[in-house]
Amino acid sequence: MGYIPHNSPFAGNLARISRPRRKKRKEKKEGKEGNGRKGELYVVEVVEEERKEMSGLLGDEFRGGEKWRGSTRLLLLDEEFVDKNILEALLPKGMIIPSAFETVGHIAHLNLREEHQPFKYLIAKVVLDKNKPKIQTVVNKIDAIHIDYRTMQLEVLAGNNSLVTMLVENGLRFNVDLATVYWxxxxxxxxxxxxxxxxxxxxxxxxxxxxxxxxxxxxxxxxxxxxxxxxxxxxxxxxxxxxxxxxxxxxxxxxxxxxxxxxxxxxxxxxxxxxxxxxxxxxxxxxxxxxxxxxxxxxxxxxxxxxxxxxxxxxxxxxxxxxxxxxxxxxxxxxxxxxxxxxxxxxxxxxxxxxxxxxxxxxxxxxxxxxxxx
Structure with missing residues (x-):
């Protein structure tokens, strides 16, 4: 699986990553291939709409709509990584890692700081991928709680758009719609x-x-x-x-x-x-x-x-x-x-x-x- 460490304009881009065929078994001695380690070459094909910013990730010669065999800043992640490790690798050095979130049924509710905003889609994607199938939607609060009805404006960052969910607390079931009620x-x-x-x-x-x-x-x-x-x-x-x-x-x-x-x-x-x-x-x-x-x-x-x-x-x-x-x-x-x-x-x-x-x-x-x- 590949994650792209960049600001939100890149967050929508997906890449299909494949490993080129080995020509000869003895070539393994020259530049260890396999397991995503240093020295291994990957072919990266952009499969969503072209964006010029991708050239910064896939090398200056990348022009879009093509397979790329050059250097890359894509980070390949093993599923054994925990969220904190993933985000530490993807976010700028020194940034506070948003490792905690509130769970409401199938919804993960983030409360991101201002510094996280350029990376909000990336953060949400990591949270969603590492917590499936329990988590199906990731949201972030973008406004203060409205006093009259105690509701908050939420932005869906990843997953499905449904804010209606069921949760269980102390053996009791509750239906809620986070778009209209508070929990x-x-x-x-x-x-x-x-x-x-x-x-x-x-x-x-x-x-x-x-x-x-x-x-x-x-x-x-x-x-x-x-x-x-x-x-x-x-x-x-x-x-x-x-x-x-x-x-x-x-x-x-x-x-x-x-x-x-x-x-x-x-x-x-x-x-x-x-x-x-x-x-x-x-x-x-x-x-x-x-x-x-x-x-x-x-x-x-x-x-x-x-x-x-x-x-x-x-x-x-x-x-x-x-x-x-x-x-x-x-x-x-x-x-x-x-x-x-x-x-x-x-x-x-x-x-x-x-x-x-x-x-x-x-x-x-x-x-x-x-x-x-x-």
Missing amino acids: NSKLATERQRLLSGFNFKDVVCDVFAGVGPISIPAAKIVKRVYANDLNPYAVDYLERNSVLNKLEKKIEVFNMDGRRFIDAMFASQKAHKITQVVMNLPNDATEFLDAFRGIYRDRPEDVKFTFPKTHVYGFSKARDPEFDFHERIRIALAEVAVNVEMRRVRLVAPGKWMLFASFVLPESVVFARRSPNT
Whole structure:
């Protein structure tokens, strides 16, 4: 198999490489042939459209549309090479090797740096070839996550163009379309960590449920799940995945803004049953916390209520990320005395942490009088 170490304009070119016939067996003594070693001569025939840049790879005398028997910069690779070795051989010396990628079903999701862009098709081809048949599509994120629907713009670099896939996480199946919904396989362990704190008596309110990575496994554990998302495509897949895993009877699905969902749930008869609230929207989940102020304000204070435990995810670039995240929670709730359990989830970028905070909503918050602006 041949890989062409060049910038993306060359990435589409394929070459058919063959070894010339040996004339005499004794010629083996003069310039070791076989196994792609130094001294062996190959015939290279360009079989796709001619590009003048190929002359830089196949010798200055190459004119295209012909077989070439001269020197070549094509690198012949043995299947025993691992991805890192291949890319080290193909990419410019000193460049950071993009050896890791996220897997979502049959899709390999790269997150390439700016310096990798001229070589993105080459990198994708290596990833695809070394991970078949499990990987059939290689994509790269080319834009930030869109806040409203939590979708990202992806560019298909290699393989088929389908972004619809099925994946299995902790024994449950999920259908997703990465063109319209969000999924992060890197958070599988974190999701299990959260779910381990639920029990069969719980009623869970998932404010930003997506396609159900928390709601659906939670439904196997708890009494009831109320799952919401603003993205109508995510809600469609959430309903499909609930049926796929035979859990649709334990999950009630909603499609509305997070703040409206919180208002509606705690204004209904369901309010006193809710024991756990999950807010997995790290970019701005804290901005929705003010919706909990006064959720029980119209109910008698002498009646016993269960104050739900709230689990919030967020990002911080601060020098002390825990202090920063705690401050934002207190400001959103307009309450100083909030006893928060905090931990770091993962470093998502240099200097940027994803954090998890868990706390029981204080009585002073749930019975508070809302300001005219809320």
